[in-house]
Amino acid sequence: MISVEELDQIAETVRTERAQGRHQINVCVAAGCLALHSDTLKGALAERAQSSGISCQVRGVGCMGLCSAGPLVSVEPGAILFQKVKPEDADRVLDSLKAPPAKQHTDLRQTPFFKRQFNVVLENSGKIDPENIDEYIAEGGYRALFHALIEMTPAEVVQEVASSGLRGRGGGGYPTGLKWGTVAKAHGTIKYVICNADEGDPGAFMDRSVLESDPHRVLEGMTIAAYAVGASKGYIYVRAEYPLAVKRLERAIREARRLGFLGSKICGTTFEFDIEIRIGAGAFVCGEETALIASIEGMRGTPQPRPPYPAQSGLWEKPTLINNVETFANVPPIVRRSGAWYSAMGTPKSKGTKVFALTGQVKNTGLIEVPMGVTLREIVFDIGGGMPEGRKFKAVQTGGPSGGCIPEQCLDTRVDYESLKEVGSIMGSGGMIVIDDTSCMVNVARYFMEFCMSESCGKCIPCRAGTAQMYDILQRITRGQAGERDLELLIDLCDMVSATSLCGLGQTAPNPVISTLRYFKQEYLEHIHAKRCVAGECRMAATQAARS
Amino acid sequence: MQAPSRKPALPSEDKRWRIVNGTMRRHGYARDALIETLHTVQQSFGYLDKQSLKFVAASLHVPLSRAYGVATFYHFFTLKPPGKHACLVCLGTACYIKGAAALVAQAEKTLGIECGETTPDLKASLLTARCLGSCSLAPLVVYDGELIGNEDAVHLQGRLEGWMGS
Amino acid sequence: MKKKLATVWLDGCSGCHMSFLDMDERLIDLAEHFDLVYSPIVDQKIFPPDVDISLVEGSVSTDADEHKIKLIRERTATLVSLGDCAVTGNVPAMRNAFTVDSILERAFGDRPVTHPEIFQGLPKLLPRVRPIHEVVKVDVFVPGCPPSADTIYTLLRELLSGGSVDVARLTRFGA
Amino acid sequence: MTQAMEVKTLRIDGVDVSARADQTILEAARENNIAIPTLCHLDGLSDVGACRLCLVEVAGTNRLFPSCVTRVEEGMQITTSTDRLQKYRRMTLELLFAERNHVCSVCVSNGACELQALGQSQGLTHIEFPYRFPQLPVDASHERFTLDHNRCILCTRCVRVCGEIEGAHTWDVMGRGEKARVITDLDQPWGTSESCTSCGKCVEVCPTGALFDKSDVGTRARKHPEFLTYLNEMRGGQS
Numbered sequence A: 001m002i003s004v005e006e007l008d009q010i011a012e013t014v015r016t017e018r019a020q021g022r023h024q025i026n027v028c029v030a031a032g033c034l035a036l037h038s039d040t041l042k043g044a045l046a047e048r049a050q051s052s053g054i055s056c057q058v059r060g061v062g063c064m065g066l067c068s069a070g071p072l073v074s075v076e077p078g079a080i081l082f083q084k085v086k087p088e089d090a091d092r093v094l095d096s097l098k099a100p101p102a103k104q105h106t107d108l109r110q111t112p113f114f115k116r117q118f119n120v121v122l123e124n125s126g127k128i129d130p131e132n133i134d135e136y137i138a139e140g141g142y143r144a145l146f147h148a149l150i151e152m153t154p155a156e157v158v159q160e161v162a163s164s165g166l167r168g169r170g171g172g173g174y175p176t177g178l179k180w181g182t183v184a185k186a187h188g189t190i191k192y193v194i195c196n197a198d199e200g201d202p203g204a205f206m207d208r209s210v211l212e213s214d215p216h217r218v219l220e221g222m223t224i225a226a227y228a229v230g231a232s233k234g235y236i237y238v239r240a241e242y243p244l245a246v247k248r249l250e251r252a253i254r255e256a257r258r259l260g261f262l263g264s265k266i267c268g269t270t271f272e273f274d275i276e277i278r279i280g281a282g283a284f285v286c287g288e289e290t291a292l293i294a295s296i297e298g299m300r301g302t303p304q305p306r307p308p309y310p311a312q313s314g315l316w317e318k319p320t321l322i323n324n325v326e327t328f329a330n331v332p333p334i335v336r337r338s339g340a341w342y343s344a345m346g347t348p349k350s351k352g353t354k355v356f357a358l359t360g361q362v363k364n365t366g367l368i369e370v371p372m373g374v375t376l377r378e379i380v381f382d383i384g385g386g387m388p389e390g391r392k393f394k395a396v397q398t399g400g401p402s403g404g405c406i407p408e409q410c411l412d413t414r415v416d417y418e419s420l421k422e423v424g425s426i427m428g429s430g431g432m433i434v435i436d437d438t439s440c441m442v443n444v445a446r447y448f449m450e451f452c453m454s455e456s457c458g459k460c461i462p463c464r465a466g467t468a469q470m471y472d473i474l475q476r477i478t479r480g481q482a483g484e485r486d487l488e489l490l491i492d493l494c495d496m497v498s499a500t501s502l503c504g505l506g507q508t509a510p511n512p513v514i515s516t517l518r519y520f521k522q523e524y525l526e527h528i529h530a531k532r533c534v535a536g537e538c539r540m541a542a543t544q545a546a547r548s
Numbered sequence B: 001m002q003a004p005s006r007k008p009a010l011p012s013e014d015k016r017w018r019i020v021n022g023t024m025r026r027h028g029y030a031r032d033a034l035i036e037t038l039h040t041v042q043q044s045f046g047y048l049d050k051q052s053l054k055f056v057a058a059s060l061h062v063p064l065s066r067a068y069g070v071a072t073f074y075h076f077f078t079l080k081p082p083g084k085h086a087c088l089v090c091l092g093t094a095c096y097i098k099g100a101a102a103l104v105a106q107a108e109k110t111l112g113i114e115c116g117e118t119t120p121d122l123k124a125s126l127l128t129a130r131c132l133g134s135c136s137l138a139p140l141v142v143y144d145g146e147l148i149g150n151e152d153a154v155h156l157q158g159r160l161e162g163w164m165g166s
Numbered sequence C: 001m002k003k004k005l006a007t008v009w010l011d012g013c014s015g016c017h018m019s020f021l022d023m024d025e026r027l028i029d030l031a032e033h034f035d036l037v038y039s040p041i042v043d044q045k046i047f048p049p050d051v052d053i054s055l056v057e058g059s060v061s062t063d064a065d066e067h068k069i070k071l072i073r074e075r076t077a078t079l080v081s082l083g084d085c086a087v088t089g090n091v092p093a094m095r096n097a098f099t100v101d102s103i104l105e106r107a108f109g110d111r112p113v114t115h116p117e118i119f120q121g122l123p124k125l126l127p128r129v130r131p132i133h134e135v136v137k138v139d140v141f142v143p144g145c146p147p148s149a150d151t152i153y154t155l156l157r158e159l160l161s162g163g164s165v166d167v168a169r170l171t172r173f174g175a
Numbered sequence D: 001m002t003q004a005m006e007v008k009t010l011r012i013d014g015v016d017v018s019a020r021a022d023q024t025i026l027e028a029a030r031e032n033n034i035a036i037p038t039l040c041h042l043d044g045l046s047d048v049g050a051c052r053l054c055l056v057e058v059a060g061t062n063r064l065f066p067s068c069v070t071r072v073e074e075g076m077q078i079t080t081s082t083d084r085l086q087k088y089r090r091m092t093l094e095l096l097f098a099e100r101n102h103v104c105s106v107c108v109s110n111g112a113c114e115l116q117a118l119g120q121s122q123g124l125t126h127i128e129f130p131y132r133f134p135q136l137p138v139d140a141s142h143e144r145f146t147l148d149h150n151r152c153i154l155c156t157r158c159v160r161v162c163g164e165i166e167g168a169h170t171w172d173v174m175g176r177g178e179k180a181r182v183i184t185d186l187d188q189p190w191g192t193s194e195s196c197t198s199c200g201k202c203v204e205v206c207p208t209g210a211l212f213d214k215s216d217v218g219t220r221a222r223k224h225p226e227f228l229t230y231l232n233e234m235r236g237g238q239s
Helices: A006-017 A031-035 A038-051 A089-096 A135-137 A143-151 A154-164 A176-185 A205-214 A216-231 A245-259 A289-296 A324-337 A339-343 A378-382 A417-422 A443-455 A459-480 A482-499 A504-508 A511-530 B016-026 B030-047 B050-060 B063-073 B093-097 B100-111 B153-165 C013-019 C027-029 C063-075 C082-088 C091-097 C100-108 C151-160 D024-033 D084-100 D114-121 D157-165 D201-205 D227-234
Strands: A023-026 A055-063 A073-076 A081-082 A193-196 A231-240 A274-279 A320-324 A353-360 A366-371 A393-398 A404-407 A431-436 B085-088 B122-128 B141-142 B146-148 C004-011 C035-037 C051-057 C061-064 C074-080 C124-131 C141-142 D007-012 D016-022 D057-060 D064-066 D077-079 D145-148 D171-174 D183-184 D211-213
Touching: A006 A135, A006 A143, A006 A154, A006 A245, A006 A320, A006 C074, A006 D024, A023 A031, A023 A089, A031 A038, A031 A245, A038 A089, A038 A324, A038 D064, A055 C091, A055 D227, A073 A089, A081 A089, A081 B085, A135 A216, A143 A216, A143 A324, A154 A216, A154 A324, A154 A339, A176 D183, A176 D201, A193 A216, A193 A324, A205 D145, A216 A245, A216 A274, A216 A320, A216 A324, A231 A245, A231 A289, A231 B122, A245 A274, A245 A443, A245 A459, A274 A324, A274 B030, A289 A320, A289 A366, A289 D084, A289 D145, A289 D201, A320 A324, A324 A339, A353 A378, A353 B093, A378 A393, A378 B085, A393 A443, A393 A511, A404 A511, A431 B093, A431 B146, A431 C051, A443 A459, A443 A511, A443 B050, A443 B093, A459 A511, A459 C124, A459 D084, A459 D227, A482 A504, B016 B030, B016 B050, B016 C074, B016 C082, B030 B050, B030 B063, B030 B100, B063 D007, B063 D171, B063 D183, B085 B100, B085 B153, B093 B100, B100 B122, B122 B153, B122 C013, C004 C013, C004 C063, C013 C051, C013 D201, C027 C035, C027 C151, C035 C051, C051 C063, C061 C091, C063 C074, C082 C091, C091 C124, D016 D024, D057 D084, D157 D227, D201 D211, D201 D227
Parallel strands: A023 A055, A193 A231, A193 A320, A231 A274, A353 A431, B085 B122, C004 C035, C004 C051, C051 C074, C074 C141, D007 D077
Antiparallel strands: A023 A073, A073 A081, A353 A366, A393 A404, A393 A431, B085 B141, B141 B146, C061 C124, D007 D016, D057 D064, D057 D077, D145 D211, D171 D183
16 A cells, blocks of 8 residues: 555655656557557667666657657657657667757657647657656546545535536536546445547547556546445446557556555555456447447347436446546546646536547647537548648547538537437547548448447347338449339438437437538439449449439 | 345356456456456457356346347457357458458458358358458458468468468 | 320239229229229330329339330329238248349259240349339338228329328238 | 335326335326337236336436336426327337237237237338348257247247246346347257256247247247246236
8 A cells, every 4th residue: 555655655756756857768568559560669669778788768658649650769868859760760769869850850749740749648649658657647647546545525526527618528418526426426336437549430549548558547547436426336348459558557556556546445545446357249339328338238228218328327327437548538637636727628518638549641640639619610620641643631439430521611610429320420439531632432331330230239220221221222222223112211211310329329320411511412313313423432233224 | 225236156167267357356356347348258268149148147246138238249259159260351441441351351262151150060150340440461360370471362361271271 | 184194014913903903893983083094904015195094013023024114104193012921021032032044944954945035025023123213213102911991092083182191000011 | 014104106108106116107197007119028927127128217317217117206207108109109019010020810819919019009001120130040949838939039038037937047047139039058059958847937938929839839928927927926916
């Protein structure tokens, strides 16, 4: 068990080491750069440094954000960032410790990609070694937990989170404080906290990055939540596709237990809480709360009708708090600094910052964090650097299979829950995919419908059979086999499936169709009447008889 | 109330069954350990066959049909033995926008099988993923666990032909 | 003036026509209001223009059926899908889960063909049997296998008087 | 049941009704002779809210509520049959008819099928959606019963009755989405099932001809799910 003084001591030790003037070479070892063999690079750098007698510390750190330029290496002090570094570049990186860096390595952090961002959730990402709890502590980690457990009552913690205006970052945008309050007030002595790390939206990797780059932040957030709602057991439900995140979480949990941040008598109080990891097995629908609970219980991940809500009757029919990774990751800074500090950022209804995975046909792809309220144009054209040479912007897709495609004329839309909904998309978990004029929008709709159809659990009829019919229709349209009647049926199905499906997956499955019909109806009509795909993506079978 | 539970005997001398049993023991043979246990079976044996499903179901007191229902609900589990090599094409949105469909088509052509299948000589399996979360490297293919970003059809074909020739 | 009535037999068992004939003495009543201008039970070989009501039995299974139903649609004011084969595909559509080749092989594969020329000019099976409304627009649907004589009579009387027919009250799939 | 169960008053289709606080909208409606179509619901089994036919409108929200699992609340104003609801119900049924191969004319349950009857009562005369014609097997391996996947609508009544009433849990659902199918044990031929007691409850509760008794072939097989209410009463459960 650890005291505040010892916490200070750990932080001090880390800082002293850093202050000794030794350079630090930080190599990104999050999944993106790791896939480009940054672990080999890290080894090469360490080896070269040793053999040439250069005194420096080579560390693996979490995601630095600009994944398209990976593998990334940063040198501290000096905040110099090297991009696309190969093992044979080791000498060049080490040279920069002696002399100012070569011209081609101008400080990328002064570019719009970094300057336009504001980091809360990602404040430690790319700066600390995710496999070393001391480094998290050195950045002020676990202070919030001490503060909450020793100086605040559970009700005060709920109040602080409520006053921050934080809303669920998994996509729904339900006020986090309200949810916590409901679970806190729910009857029962046994309660659970679940962290939803089943990041299922294709094109989204925010949660993965947070878990891989700063896992303790999530554990701390969950533990504070458990204290606030009165839970003693927590689960993190992680996708099986994220083995590295699982590995780092396992290590983080072990370290947190060792220092008494998990287990019994946390921070010297009577509070008890522990966390278990549950690995998903590949089912998008398990991102839905009740399906996720069924999956933790070892069952098929089929959703249940709500009410009762998990806050009243969730895991094993006990009151259960479910938040996603990014939501929990926001909690420590809110408790540490105050809800008022957090709510000063963002728009009147959407507070704080949001992490996005910016990908697709845009120059700078990677992970970004911006204050709520920036426009999509700023994200795509300033931070993202606009389109690659010769490409023309067509739409930006947000919200994954539950979201929509936002066209050029709506690019000045501000990023907040309500504004994105108004233009026919949703905030979602944070996937943001830029689409250019080589993509057919009907085909994009077909892609998402295929996704929903095969991810439908099959329990309720509208989602199971409705998405299959919608997919068939979209398939006929992209093949030039559809008639006017098909379009009418498609529109009817959009309405019916969203109004009658049992869970969020079905209710939002028509969204990609609805939004592309809203902004790109001409493309649908051209496929149907002229048997023509303006993007040149669809192969038309003109001879097939169309339905009357 | 459950009667004192009898545990079925391990199906064979194979040491891997002890690993499977270890997972179940760690979870106190609770029914909710089904998915965790199936993960262990798949890690140990490469796939879930009927014998292992029967063993796990009996050990955890889960009805056979429920065990089978769970095993087939989740994409991650496979009931067929996998090939010696595995090619996994990511079909996430970013990969799709950047041409993953053409990669799938090339892989299907080269291996002569469809997604989700294994070649008859068990040399290679062709799989797809919903999203691997490395979208900046789109399109993405994983060859036997090795992640290759910005993949193109020519390189993919070469890689797969290498497997089939070996 | 009498209305022009046609009845058509596509891919079906002719049961709907049997049901039509089962109207018995009521046929005489109907004959006062209708001219039967085209039907399997009359001699007319060419589907005439300006037909008021066409009762179509059977599904669209061959290229000839498809050609025929399009012509009938052009020349008919009120097209009635009569019976389950026309409305749902019914029994003829049970082959849709299989390919045409595998069906022909199953039916004729092991028979020696002594006069292959007899196959020439036969209508070609479409890959998929379809209900009529998947090919042309249909005005009234009358499910049933077959729809009863009462149903057909009530329907024709209603159509004659220009009223709308609540078919679901009279019949259902499989009736 | 405790005697002092709270009573709620609400309005269904303009009729003032009262119901116990633990009752569902469906129960309250049926006690007052207000018909709401259902398919996956069956008196005596747990409710899953899956078929969406019993959705009703509640004043004050645009959301639709499955009446089989939604508890009554004080002052609720419920409408069970608007144009919108009727349209959705018809579409739901059409989706079912188009999903698999329902050929009423050759079905053992013709004339005794809940899907067929609902189709008629909801005014269906044809299916707008193209039929999907999947290729599905028939399992006739059991000595007394047959399972025809072509006629299965995945209501899961068989799964529930087998697990909840018979206690065998022979049935479950495998796969997901449009590929989901009911199975016995490890998706093996029914006749080889180790857990099946051949009690026939699944057959009696099946709303279509997907599960039928071989001796009923050629007849219009009536199902008798009423035994459920009786069994539950005798076991001391709620009606």
